Amino acid sequence: MEFYPVAIEKLIEEFAKLPGIGYKTAQRLTLHVLNLPKEEVSEFAEALVKARGTIKYCSICGNYTDTDPCSICSNPNRENSIICVVEEPKDIMAVEKVRDFNGTYHVLHGTISPMAGRGPNDINLKQLVSRMKDNIKEIIVATNANVEGEATAMYISKILKPFDVKVTRIAHGLPMGGDLEYADEITLAKALEGRKEI
Amino acid sequence: MEFYPVAIEKLIEEFAKLPGIGYKTAQRLTLHVLNLPKEEVSEFAEALVKARGTIKYCSICGNYTDTDPCSICSNPNRENSIICVVEEPKDIMAVEKVRDFNGTYHVLHGTISPMAGRGPNDINLKQLVSRMKDNIKEIIVATNANVEGEATAMYISKILKPFDVKVTRIAHGLPMGGDLEYADEITLAKALEGRKEI
Numbered sequence: 001m002e003f004y005p006v007a008i009e010k011l012i013e014e015f016a017k018l019p020g021i022g023y024k025t026a027q028r029l030t031l032h033v034l035n036l037p038k039e040e041v042s043e044f045a046e047a048l049v050k051a052r053g054t055i056k057y058c059s060i061c062g063n064y065t066d067t068d069p070c071s072i073c074s075n076p077n078r079e080n081s082i083i084c085v086v087e088e089p090k091d092i093m094a095v096e097k098v099r100d101f102n103g104t105y106h107v108l109h110g111t112i113s114p115m116a117g118r119g120p121n122d123i124n125l126k127q128l129v130s131r132m133k134d135n136i137k138e139i140i141v142a143t144n145a146n147v148e149g150e151a152t153a154m155y156i157s158k159i160l161k162p163f164d165v166k167v168t169r170i171a172h173g174l175p176m177g178g179d180l181e182y183a184d185e186i187t188l189a190k191a192l193e194g195r196k197e198i
Numbered sequence: 199m200e201f202y203p204v205a206i207e208k209l210i211e212e213f214a215k216l217p218g219i220g221y222k223t224a225q226r227l228t229l230h231v232l233n234l235p236k237e238e239v240s241e242f243a244e245a246l247v248k249a250r251g252t253i254k255y256c257s258i259c260g261n262y263t264d265t266d267p268c269s270i271c272s273n274p275n276r277e278n279s280i281i282c283v284v285e286e287p288k289d290i291m292a293v294e295k296v297r298d299f300n301g302t303y304h305v306l307h308g309t310i311s312p313m314a315g316r317g318p319n320d321i322n323l324k325q326l327v328s329r330m331k332d333n334i335k336e337i338i339v340a341t342n343a344n345v346e347g348e349a350t351a352m353y354i355s356k357i358l359k360p361f362d363v364k365v366t367r368i369a370h371g372l373p374m375g376g377d378l379e380y381a382d383e384i385t386l387a388k389a390l391e392g393r394k395e396i
Contacts, residue, residue, distance in 0.1 A: 005264035011249035014242045018227050032217050034253055041250040044212045045243035051209035052239040066203040
């Protein structure tokens, strides 16, 4: 395709590299950018470089942060004897939205996945173990409810056995508003297994 | 939402400003960018600024270009007595893909639309009229097949009446592979109206 000038083709290519963005969408985004005021485009470009440049990982929990430790780890009002272990920084946001959890977090940046060739050393586990010295009472493993997430949860519970710490897993079951009829067998089995007296 | 550092929030906001990109997608794109090597992010940022900075409109046809006149207008192998009038630069790409048209183009950058408050002076029409002095034989109006596109085509044919030029409109009818049963009435009416002897 050589109908666009090089600079436009280049920007289309860059947009098309982003996940979930194909050539047509990249083209649409590029033409949108060409119609923006120059200052807005510079601001966008600057935000890109700045976000990538200034962001580091919190040395305690592994979350993205601009200060070290991050705002959650350094907050004296949070109970730092309870750690919620999540796969990715965006999962922290999901839990924070519930406004029900006042502990701290630990970001694994991935899961153990033999299929994808990721072992325990490829995720942020060592740091979690080293946090055990700080008088931790409970570790809530909030990895995703899929094969990798479950395997990772099992592994964490195993390596934390030597420490005097309660390791819990978030509950699996029917989602709220969920219809029994449409629930898959595994979810339903988990829901039955996790039944509680009322 | 204050769970992300400022620089990340800013980038999410910038992505979310793009058309068709909501907060969730912007978040996904931002986290993707944070995991890229710094050089790739700089390259993306540079492509943004460069595309917006170096691109201008061709002084003849109004297409995006980095040289003036654009590569199509300055190509001696293209028949510059035939002009295909389109709404947007991306329409040129659509026509070029057919590899069947060897004339030149004219980009209106919009349509006449009283509903949206766009009159004849808001699109690139004056320049089209001024091109009439160059011994033009045919104007093919390839605006979209909707109300605004049709109205614009009508208007163009009217203002070009004083010149000795053939003004044609691309055909409307059943799309190839289209099923009569599923064609809407207006398309079918156009298809009947445009029937040809075989």
